[in-house]
Amino acid sequence: MTTYSLTLQRAHLDQLKTHLIRDDGCEHAAYILCNKASSRHDPWDRQAHTKFLSAKIIPVPDDQVIERTENLITWQTASFVFALKQAAAKGQTIGIVHSHPAGMTMFSAQDDSNEPDLVQLAVNRNGAGTNMLSVILTADGHLTGRAWLHPSKKGYEPMRTVRVIGERFDLHYPGRGAEVSMPSFHRQALAFGHALNQDLRRLRVTIVGCGGTGSAVAMLLARLGVGQLALIDNDIVDQTNLNRLHGSRQADADAMRPKVQVVANAIAEMGLGIRVVPIEAWVGDPGCRDVLRSSDIIFGCTDDHEGRLFLNRFAYYYLSPVIDIGLAIDPGEKDALELKALDGRVTILSPHHTCLLCRGVIDPEIARSETMRRENPEEYEQRKAESYVVGEGNPTPAVVTFTTELACMAVNELIHRMQGFKGENGAAANRVRKFHLGEDRRPGHQPGASCRICGGDGLWGAGDVDPFLGRID
Numbered sequence: 001m002t003t004y005s006l007t008l009q010r011a012h013l014d015q016l017k018t019h020l021i022r023d024d025g026c027e028h029a030a031y032i033l034c035n036k037a038s039s040r041h042d043p044w045d046r047q048a049h050t051k052f053l054s055a056k057i058i059p060v061p062d063d064q065v066i067e068r069t070e071n072l073i074t075w076q077t078a079s080f081v082f083a084l085k086q087a088a089a090k091g092q093t094i095g096i097v098h099s100h101p102a103g104m105t106m107f108s109a110q111d112d113s114n115e116p117d118l119v120q121l122a123v124n125r126n127g128a129g130t131n132m133l134s135v136i137l138t139a140d141g142h143l144t145g146r147a148w149l150h151p152s153k154k155g156y157e158p159m160r161t162v163r164v165i166g167e168r169f170d171l172h173y174p175g176r177g178a179e180v181s182m183p184s185f186h187r188q189a190l191a192f193g194h195a196l197n198q199d200l201r202r203l204r205v206t207i208v209g210c211g212g213t214g215s216a217v218a219m220l221l222a223r224l225g226v227g228q229l230a231l232i233d234n235d236i237v238d239q240t241n242l243n244r245l246h247g248s249r250q251a252d253a254d255a256m257r258p259k260v261q262v263v264a265n266a267i268a269e270m271g272l273g274i275r276v277v278p279i280e281a282w283v284g285d286p287g288c289r290d291v292l293r294s295s296d297i298i299f300g301c302t303d304d305h306e307g308r309l310f311l312n313r314f315a316y317y318y319l320s321p322v323i324d325i326g327l328a329i330d331p332g333e334k335d336a337l338e339l340k341a342l343d344g345r346v347t348i349l350s351p352h353h354t355c356l357l358c359r360g361v362i363d364p365e366i367a368r369s370e371t372m373r374r375e376n377p378e379e380y381e382q383r384k385a386e387s388y389v390v391g392e393g394n395p396t397p398a399v400v401t402f403t404t405e406l407a408c409m410a411v412n413e414l415i416h417r418m419q420g421f422k423g424e425n426g427a428a429a430n431r432v433r434k435f436h437l438g439e440d441r442r443p444g445h446q447p448g449a450s451c452r453i454c455g456g457d458g459l460w461g462a463g464d465v466d467p468f469l470g471r472i473d
C-alpha cells in the first residue's frame with residue numbers, strides 16, 4: 001500500500017490565499033502543479049510513500065467561472081485542459097485547490113460528484129495512470145487533501161499530511177489538536193499546548209551525523225516527543241568521543257559500536273515510544289534516499305563539506321528543510337588568554353533561504369577531496385603526500401557544553417517554526433552564537449545571482465529527477 005502527502009512552499013500557499021480567500025465569501029479555485037518524491041519504503045511505517053511537492057500555482061481566471069456561491073463553484077474546463085498540457089510537458093501531477101469559505105474541512109458531496117469527471121478528463125488528456133490531487137483551503141487557513149488514483153467514485157486516497165514550509169513549518173491532518181498528550185509530555189503541553197505535541201508525534205526527522213551535536217539533537221528530539229527519528233552516520237564510537245557523545249559509555253568504544261546504534265539504544269531505553277532507525281552509512285549512499293525522502297525535517301550535524309554539499313542540494317529539490325549546525329572553536333595562539341572564536345551556527349536550508357555555498361560555509365575544494373578519500377582512498381593518500389589535495393587537519397576542538405547548547409539552539413528554532421513562540425520575526429535563517437562574547441548575531445548573505453540552488457526557484461520542489469539530484473533544464 002502507498003500513502004500520500006503534499007508539501008506546499010509557503011509562497012505558493014500565499015498565492016492561493018490571495019486568489020481563493022476573498023471578501024465576497026464565495027468559493028474560488030486554482031490549479032497546482034506538483035512534482036513527486038517517491039519512497040518505496042518509509043522506514044517507520046514500512047510502506048511506500050509518495051510526497052507531492054508544489055511547483056506552480058495557476059489561478060482559474062474569473063472570466064471562466066460559470067457559477068459561484070458560498071458552497072459551490074463551477075467553471076469552464078478550457079483552463080483545466082491548458083494546465084493539464086503544462087503538467088504533461090513537465091511530467092507533473094495536476095491538482096485542484098478550492099476554497100470552503102464557510103470553513104468545512106471535509107470534501108462536500110458536491111466535490112465527490114464533480115471530481116471524478118475532472119479525473120476522467122485528466123486521464124483522457126494525459127493518458128492512463130494520470131493522477132489528480134484535490135485540496136480544500138478554508139477561510140481560516142486549514143488544508144485538507146486527497147489524491148485521485150482512478151476516475152471512479154471513491155478512487156482516491158486521503159493525504160496523510162499537508163505540510164507548508166517556509167518561515168514557519170505547518171502540518172495539517174485530520175484531528176489536529178483533538179488529542180490529549182501522553183503524561184510524559186504533559187508539562188510541555190502546559191507551555192505550548194497539545195497541538196504541538198501532536199505535531200511532534202507525527203513528525204519524521206532524520207539526523208545526519210551522530211557526533212557531539214548530532215547525539216545531543218537526537219536526545220533532545222526524543223525527549224521533546226518527536227515520534228519518528230532516523231540517525232545516519234558511518235562512524236564508530238571512539239575513546240575521544242566519550243566526553244561529548246550523549247548516550248555513550250566506555251564499553252561502546254571498547255566494542256567499537258556504531259555511533260548510530262549507541263544513540264538509538266539510548267533513545268529506545270527512554271521508553272517514550274519513539275521509533276528510531278539507525279542507519280550506518282554515508283548520507284549520500286543510495287540506501288539513505290528513502291529515509292531522507294520520507295523525512296519532514298533533516299538536521300545536518302556532519303562536520304564534512306561533502307555531506308553538507310549533498311544536503312544543501314537535497315533540501316531545495318525535495319522541500320525538506322535542513323537545519324544545518326556547525327561549531328567553530330579557534331583557541332588562538334598557544335597560551336593566549338583570549339579565544340579567537342567560539343561560534344555556534346544554525347542555518348536553515350529551504351526555498352527563499354540562502355544556501356550554504358552562497359554563505360561560504362561549504363568549501364567545494366575540500367568537498368572534492370573528501371569525495372576522493374571516500375571513493376578512492378589510495379589515490380587520495382598519494383595526492384595528499386604530494387600536497388595536491390586539501391588534507392584533513394588535526395582533530396578540531398570540541399566541548400560538550402557548547403555542542404549541546406548548539407543542539408538546543410537548533411531544536412528551539414524548529415519549535416519556533418512549528419509553534420511561533422518567538423513571535424512574528426522570531427525565525428532566523430542563520431544564527432551565530434558568539435559563546436565567548438555572550439551574544440547572538442544573524443549574519444545575512446544574499447543568494448548568488450547565478451546560484452542554481454538558492455538563486456531562483458528553478459529546482460525548488462523538483463523532487464525525483466534522473467539522475468538523482470541531477471541538472472534540470
Ligand SMILES: [Zn+2]
Pocket residue numbers: 098099100107108110111136
Ligand atoms: Zn468543495
Ligand SMILES: [Zn+2]
Pocket residue numbers: 354355356357358447448451452453454455
Ligand atoms: Zn546558493
